[in-house]
Amino acid sequence: xxxxxxxxxxxxxxxxxxxxxxxxxxxxxxxxxxxxxxxxxxxxxxxxxxxxxxxxxxxxxxxxxxxxxxxxxxxxxxxxxxxxxxxxxxxxxxxxxxxxxxxxxxxxxxxxxxxxxxxxxxxxxxxxxxxxxxxxxxxxxxxxxxxxxxxxxxxxxxxxxxxxxxxxxxxxxxxxxxxxxxxxxxxxxxxxxxxxxxxxxxxxxxxxxxxxxxxxxxxxxxxxxxxxxxxxxxxxxxxxxxxxxxxxxxxxxxxxxxxxxxxxxxxxxxxxxxxxxxxxxxxxxxxxxxxxxxxxxxxxxxxxxxxxxxxxxxxxxxxxxxxxxxxxxxxxxxxxxxxxxxxxxxxxxxxxxxxxxxxxxxxxxxxxxxxxxxxxxxxxxxxxxxxxxxxxxxxxxxxxxxxxxxxxxxxxxxxxxxxxxxxxxxxxxxxxxxxxxxxxxxxxxxx
Numbered sequence: 001x002x003x004x005x006x007x008x009x010x011x012x013x014x015x016x017x018x019x020x021x022x023x024x025x026x027x028x029x030x031x032x033x034x035x036x037x038x039x040x041x042x043x044x045x046x047x048x049x050x051x052x053x054x055x056x057x058x059x060x061x062x063x064x065x066x067x068x069x070x071x072x073x074x075x076x077x078x079x080x081x082x083x084x085x086x087x088x089x090x091x092x093x094x095x096x097x098x099x100x101x102x103x104x105x106x107x108x109x110x111x112x113x114x115x116x117x118x119x120x121x122x123x124x125x126x127x128x129x130x131x132x133x134x135x136x137x138x139x140x141x142x143x144x145x146x147x148x149x150x151x152x153x154x155x156x157x158x159x160x161x162x163x164x165x166x167x168x169x170x171x172x173x174x175x176x177x178x179x180x181x182x183x184x185x186x187x188x189x190x191x192x193x194x195x196x197x198x199x200x201x202x203x204x205x206x207x208x209x210x211x212x213x214x215x216x217x218x219x220x221x222x223x224x225x226x227x228x229x230x231x232x233x234x235x236x237x238x239x240x241x242x243x244x245x246x247x248x249x250x251x252x253x254x255x256x257x258x259x260x261x262x263x264x265x266x267x268x269x270x271x272x273x274x275x276x277x278x279x280x281x282x283x284x285x286x287x288x289x290x291x292x293x294x295x296x297x298x299x300x301x302x303x304x305x306x307x308x309x310x311x312x313x314x315x316x317x318x319x320x321x322x323x324x325x326x327x328x329x330x331x332x333x334x335x336x337x338x339x340x341x342x343x344x345x346x347x348x349x350x351x352x353x354x355x356x357x358x359x360x361x362x363x364x365x366x367x368x369x370x371x372x373x374x375x376x377x378x379x380x381x382x383x384x385x386x387x388x389x390x391x392x393x394x395x396x397x398x399x400x401x402x403x404x405x406x407x408x409x410x411x412x413x414x415x416x417x418x419x420x421x422x423x424x425x426x427x428x429x430x431x432x433x434x435x436x437x438x439x440x441x442x443x444x445x446x447x
Contacts, residue, residue, distance in 0.1 A: 074106075074107075074109055074112060076104075076112045077104050078102065078103040078104075079100075080100040081100055081101055081102070081103050081123070081124055082099065082100055082124070083097065083098055083100060083124045083125070083126065084123055084125045084126075085097055085125070085126050085128050086125065086128060086129055087128035087129055087131070087164075090167065091167055092133070092164055092167055093164075093165040093166075093204055093208075094128060094163075094164060095162065095163045095165065096161055097126065097162050098140075098157060101124050101155050101156060101158075103142060103153055103154070103156075104156065105151050105152070105153050106151065106153070107152060108150065111150055111151050112151065123143050124141065124142050124155065125140070125141050125143065126138050126139070126141060126160070127141075131164050132164065133164045133165060133166050134163070134164060135161065135163050135164075136162050136164065137160070137161050137162075138160055139158065139159050140155050140157070140159065140160065142155055165205035165207075166205075166206075167204060167252075168205070168209060169201050169202065169203040170201070170202055170209050171199050172199060172200060172202055172212065172214075172241075173198065173199050174197060174216070174217060174258070175215070175216045175217070176193050176216060176217045176218075176219050177217070177218055177219065178190060178193065178221060179218055179221065180220055181221055183221055183222055184221055184227055185227070185228075186300065186338045186339035187266050187268070187338070187339045188228070188229070188264050188265070188266055189264065189265050189266065189267055189300075189302060189303075189338070190221065190262060190263075190264055191263045191264065191265040192262070193260055193261075193262055193263075194260060195217055195237075195259070195260050196258055196259040196260065196261075197255075200215055200239060200253055200254060200255065200258075201253070202215060202252065202253055202254075203251065203252040203253075204251035204252055209251065211243045211249050212242070212243065212249050212251060214242050215241050215242075215253060216239070216240055216242065217237045217239055217260065219237055219260055219262070220234075224262065224264075227264055229265060229266050230263075230264060231261060231262065231264075232261070232262045232264065233259065233260070233261055233262075234260050234262060235259050236257045236259075237257055237258050238256070238257055239253045239257065239258065267301065267303040267306060268306070269298070269299055269306045270298050271296065271298075271309055271310060271311055272295060272296050272311045272312075273292060273294065273296065273297060273311065273314050273331070273345065274311045274313045274314065274429075275290045275316060275347055275429070276313050276314065276315050276316065276429060277290070277316050277318045277430070278316060278319070279317055280319060280320070281319075281321050281322070281351070282320050282322035284353060284354055285321070285352070285353065285354060286351065286354040286390065286391040286395070286430070286432075287318070287350070287352075287391070288350045288351060288352035288394055288395065288430070289348075289350040289394075289430070290316075290347060290349060290429075291347065291348040292314070292347045292348075293345045293346040293347070294345050297312065297340055297341050297342045298341040299333075299334070299337045300337065300338050300339040301336055301337045301338045302336060305335075305337065306337060309334055309337070312331065312332075312334060314329055314331065314345070316329065316349065318349060322351070324348070324349060324350050324351055325349050326347070326349070327346065327348075327349065328344060328345075329344065329345055329347060330344055331344060351392075352392035352393065352394070353392070353393075354390055354391060355390070355391070355392070355393050355396060356389070356390050357396045357399075358386050358388050358389075359386065359388075359389060359399075359404055360384075360386045361384050361386070362385050362387045362401070362404055362406045362424075362435075363383065363406065364377065364382075364383055364385060364406045364408055364440060365405065365406065365407045365408075366407070366408055366442075367407050367409055367410070367411075368409050368410055368411035369410040369413070369444070370410075370413075370414075372446060372447055373414075373415065373444050373445065373447060374444070374445050374447055375410055375443065375444045375445075376442070376443060377440060377441065377442060377443075378417070378442070378443055379441070381437070381440075382440040385422055385424075385435045385436060385437045385440070386435070386436045386437070387404050387424050387434070387435055387436070388434045389404075389431050389432070389433055389434075390431065390432040390434075391431035391432060392430070395428055395430050395431055396431065399426070403426055403428070404424065404425075404433065405424065405426070406422055406424050406435060407422070407423050408422060408423070408440065408442060409421075409423065410442070414444065415444050416443070416444055417441060417442070417443045417444075418441070418442050418444070419439045419440070420439060420440060420441075420442050421438065422435040422437060422438065423435075
């Protein structure tokens with residue numbers, strides 16, 4: 001070992017230390033022997049100019065090289081990069097973790113160009129394994145394996161304050177909501193929706209599950225291909241949980257989708273049009289005939305709604321009418337009716353001179369009496385009236401007296417004697433009905 005060490009020292013002494021020492025001795029001797037000449041050379045004006053130029057070019061070269069490096073650096077922002085978290089998703093729920101972050105990359109243009117090419121492979125992750133339920137501050141990590149090490153990066157945000165909850169589960173009843181129901185043809189009705197299951201499991205933090213008021217399947221009518229009368233199947237119907245205010249609650253729903261059978265029907269009914277003249281005709285005139293272009297229409301809608309409709313009233317304004325006239329009228333859909341077969345009709349009103357005819361001994365009927373009471377007229381004159389009918393001769397001559405109804409309305413009356421107004425009605429709306437006796441005496445007693 002001593003011999004080897006000695007040989008190494010001799011090698012360095014011969015080839016490194018001795019040559020350097022000789023070089024410095026030569027320079028020292030040269031400066032001693034030629035000091036005045038060197039000083040005169042340096043003090044010459046031309047020498048100073050040349051040295052200044054050399055120094056200036058050197059400084060320019062260094063600055064230019066560094067500025068070129070600085071100018072070639074730029075920044076690139078990658079927006080909305082997804083964040084992946086590593087944790088036991090079956091046991092825990094994480095809140096407060098951002099779903100995306102922005103990444104600012106700083107470096108040379110060429111390196112940034114390459115980084116953009118690998119943008120789809122970049123990911124920001126956070127390791128949450130081992131965290132217990134509670135609040136934590138975690139750092140987000142950027143996987144830069146696909147980018148140059150010369151690139152600097154900054155995450156926004158770079159940290160997150162999260163809360164870890166234990167995941168619990170509950171079973172909830174499943175209901176359905178119909179979307180775009182009005183997009184169906186107006187003659188069609190979505191009669192029923194049958195889901196392939198009645199309940200689902202919701203999972204999440206305990207406090208979130210307490211907020212869930214209902215879970216609904218969102219059945220979208222627009223997903224039915226060529227809807228018509230019949231039964232249709234829909235798959236992959238999404239489920240959503242809502243609180244009591246109708247706001248969505250972010251919980252896991254198992255399964256996340258369901259299937260449904262939809263039944264489409266087209267309930268319809270034919271109803272009569274009831275023409276009703278409104279207003280007083282010109283003096284001495286009466287309606288001889290009302291001739292509508294159509295007498296019935298077909299209505300479409302919910303069966304429970306259209307089944308309750310017997311007729312559709314059509315009002316005709318005949319105020320001060322003195323001659324025959326044809327009216328064009330819009331037919332208004334009754335409440336709840338989705339469609340009607342005809343939207344308009346024409347009504348020809350034929351006038352005649354008015355005549356008057358009396359129909360005596362029309363019995364007065366009692367209506368709307370409390371079931372705990374009995375009521376009766378105090379005299380025969382209080383039980384019968386003479387009805388005066390005005391209208392065209394044709395209508396009056398064809399009038400059946402049995403179609404005339406005289407009534408007294410006792411709604412709200414109690415025990416005692418009262419003068420009650422007589423009301424008269426008739427089936428023929430072209431005629432005007434009036435009782436000669438305006439009021440009758442009625443006694444009400446307890447049963």
